[in-house]
Amino acid sequence: MAEAQNIGSEAAGEARPTRLRDALRKARIEAADRTGVVVDLRDAEVARLEILSEALDPLFAQIPDHVDLFDRGISQGDTPRLWIDVVAHVLMGRDKRAYRFVQDTRFGRIVIAESHDVPVIVDAVTDYVARRMVEREHALAVPPVVAPVQTEKPRRGRFWPFAFGFILGAVALFGLAVLASLSSF
Numbered sequence: 479m480a481e482a483q484n485i486g487s488e489a490a491g492e493a494r495p496t497r498l499r500d501a502l503r504k505a506r507i508e509a510a511d512r513t514g515v516v517v518d519l520r521d522a523e524v525a526r527l528e529i530l531s532e533a534l535d536p537l538f539a540q541i542p543d544h545v546d547l548f549d550r551g552i553s554q555g556d557t558p559r560l561w562i563d564v565v566a567h568v569l570m571g572r573d574k575r576a577y578r579f580v581q582d583t584r585f586g587r588i589v590i591a592e593s594h595d596v597p598v599i600v601d602a603v604t605d606y607v608a609r610r611m612v613e614r615e616h617a618l619a620v621p622p623v624v625a626p627v628q629t630e631k632p633r634r635g636r637f638w639p640f641a642f643g644f645i646l647g648a649v650a651l652f653g654l655a656v657l658a659s660l661s662s663f
Contacts, residue, residue, distance in 0.1 A: 527552050527570070534603060537603065537604055538550055547610055547611070548607065550562060558570070562607070565583070566581040566582075567579075571592060577593055578591075579603060590602055
């Protein structure tokens, strides 16, 4: 009976690696399929963002060359984004069909607009660009704040306190010298 258990455990030992090997192979194939789906979804997101970017071309063509606030471009990461400027970008919503125009602020991210339609997002980006350009004009038009010039109080000369201290020190040394000479007698 002990031999039957040994044979059974040997057979089980041989069967397990084969089954584990098959299970690992199957898991790797599934992971590759999921990765392929994720890559396809990311490519679809990038394609939708490129469509939006092309729809924004006329807007960015109207921005004067001396205005350097905006740097439009698509970043290819885990979450593809169409950047409008340093703090605002468009990304795809959870359903991967809705555009979400967001701005990062000091207090967190705010959603400026969200829609399935490209023209709605183009209008939101146009309003955002206009507001940013007006903010820039106001920042450049405000005269710089100049601190009032403080008039200095006339300073007393530094010579008299120095001269008084020098004379007082000389008198004190002379007095010590006289005392020392009198005490030596």
